[in-house]
Amino acid sequence: MESRWVGPDGYEIVPAYRQGRQVLRVRRHGQVIADCLSVEEVARYVDLADLCEVIPLPVRTGGARMAAK
Numbered sequence: 001m002e003s004r005w006v007g008p009d010g011y012e013i014v015p016a017y018r019q020g021r022q023v024l025r026v027r028r029h030g031q032v033i034a035d036c037l038s039v040e041e042v043a044r045y046v047d048l049a050d051l052c053e054v055i056p057l058p059v060r061t062g063g064a065r066m067a068a069k
Contacts, residue, residue: 005051013042013051 005013016025016035023035026045036042
């Protein structure tokens with residue numbers, strides 16, 4: 001899964017490609033706001049300190065495990 005950062009007010013930043021070049025795509029409530037070439041450009045739209053990286057957890061297969069006693 002790709003990296004993804006979310007912030008307040010529905011902002012989301014994801015890596016993307018535009019014309020063969022990697023950009024940071026800024027979306028708000030699913031709408032594309034901008035494709036930024038640098039982190040400084042992203043900071044024009046959202047406070048970087050407010051962003052949280054979304055880290056996917058591995059999917060557990062099989063049965064549920066019990067905690068050790």
